[in-house]
Amino acid sequence: MKSYLGIINRYQQYLPVTKNTPVITLNEVNTPLIYAPKLSAELGPNFRVYLKYEGLNPTGSFKDRGMTMAISKAMEKGLKAVICASTGNTSASAAAYAARAGLKCIVVIPEGAIALGKLAQGLIHGAKVIAVRGNFDDALRVVREISQNYKVELVNSINPYRIEGQKTASFEICDFLGLAPDFHCLPVGNAGNITAYWKGYKEYYAYKKIKSLPRMLGFQALGAAPIVKGHPIKNPRTIATAIKIGNPASWEKAEEARDESKGAIKAVSDSQIISAYKFLAQKEGVFVEPASAASVAGLFMLGKEKFFPPIKNKEIKIICTLTGHGLKDPQAALKTIKSPPVVKAQLEAVVKKAGL
Numbered sequence: 556m557k558s559y560l561g562i563i564n565r566y567q568q569y570l571p572v573t574k575n576t577p578v579i580t581l582n583e584v585n586t587p588l589i590y591a592p593k594l595s596a597e598l599g600p601n602f603r604v605y606l607k608y609e610g611l612n613p614t615g616s617f618k619d620r621g622m623t624m625a626i627s628k629a630m631e632k633g634l635k636a637v638i639c640a641s642t643g644n645t646s647a648s649a650a651a652y653a654a655r656a657g658l659k660c661i662v663v664i665p666e667g668a669i670a671l672g673k674l675a676q677g678l679i680h681g682a683k684v685i686a687v688r689g690n691f692d693d694a695l696r697v698v699r700e701i702s703q704n705y706k707v708e709l710v711n712s713i714n715p716y717r718i719e720g721q722k723t724a725s726f727e728i729c730d731f732l733g734l735a736p737d738f739h740c741l742p743v744g745n746a747g748n749i750t751a752y753w754k755g756y757k758e759y760y761a762y763k764k765i766k767s768l769p770r771m772l773g774f775q776a777l778g779a780a781p782i783v784k785g786h787p788i789k790n791p792r793t794i795a796t797a798i799k800i801g802n803p804a805s806w807e808k809a810e811e812a813r814d815e816s817k818g819a820i821k822a823v824s825d826s827q828i829i830s831a832y833k834f835l836a837q838k839e840g841v842f843v844e845p846a847s848a849a850s851v852a853g854l855f856m857l858g859k860e861k862f863f864p865p866i867k868n869k870e871i872k873i874i875c876t877l878t879g880h881g882l883k884d885p886q887a888a889l890k891t892i893k894s895p896p897v898v899k900a901q902l903e904a905v906v907k908k909a910g911l
């Protein structure tokens with residue numbers, strides 16, 4: 556059997572790497588595209604929805620796709636340190652890949668605003684984690700300044716190699732389906748991922764690997780929806796901490812993806828996010844973090860709004876990217892669901908509570 560060695564190895568011909576690029580990999584990605592029967596049924600008989608479950612990456616989020624590229628290129632340049640601001644997943648990924656490469660990693664996070672699992676990851680991988688009194692946008696401003704003044708590589712998605720790595724998600728989807736989907740839903744935070752997916756689809760189209768392009772549907776949290784509102788949000792708020800971002804770095808690129816693909820970027824409320832979060836866990840058996848559920852919350856919303864035109868005898872193929880694993884943020888799950896009851900260690904007591 557040919558072994559799977561990560562995306563740089565698999566998609567080398569589409570990536571800016573050479574024989575001299577030292578490939579730093581954790582055999583990331585090749586994540587499953589899971590058919591979602593219940594979700595499809597909710598939308599209607601000719602819908603076929605697939606979940607691109609990016610939580611099944613080495614560090615539990617889609618960030619590993621971009622990080623294998625960004626860290627490999629930092630090594631190629633001979634740099635010794637990397638830095639990022641993060642709502643949690645970028646820092647977890649940067650810390651892991653930097654550890655593997657033997658690079659110093661500095662992570663700047665908004666104080667008290669990142670999920671427990673992500674904080675633990677950054678720390679255990681040995682990154683220098685520094686919390687700032689401010690939000691993600693403040694943290695990003697600081698690391699940008701530092702990277703301009705010190706010999707340290709910025710590995711946020713402003714780094715073009717991050718986008719290059721992340722575009723491979725589109726390749727995987729098209730390779731799996733044998734064609735391009737009709738619509739692609741994903742959460743939007745700093746807007747790197749929607750930029751990357753659109754770039755990937757366009758490149759596969761140019762290489763004649765697919766005959767059509769999907770319409771891109773991005774979803775921001777209502778309290779952190781600068782692109783939807785048309786202006787930066789000073790104090791973004793949402794339960795989906797991963798996308799609590801008020802001034803996305805790839806704002807214009809996200810608008811380009813929306814406009815070129817004839818798609819949309821819309822906002823979903825925290826309660827819509829939580830209800831999609833529970834639906835995925837309880838009806839599809841897929842546990843994601845709240846931000847990831849924004850893609851499905853948005854799909855439900857558009858379904859109800861009759862956004863999708865009914866096309867006779869044609870299956871409408873929709874992808875929802877589920878960006879991060881549910882275990883990243885166990886506190887969000889516990890806040891959503893009642894704690895378990897405690898009874899006597901006795902058959903009758905347990906049977907009664909279990910409702911058997």
Ligand code: AN7
Pocket residue numbers: 616640641642643644645646712742743744745746747748749797798844846847878879
């Ligand atoms: C689970 O880790 O910005 O629109 O610093 O962790 O490409 O930013 C995370 C973003 C969606 C949004 N879902 O993606 C960070 C960070 C999850 C995320 C997004 C993030 P972008």
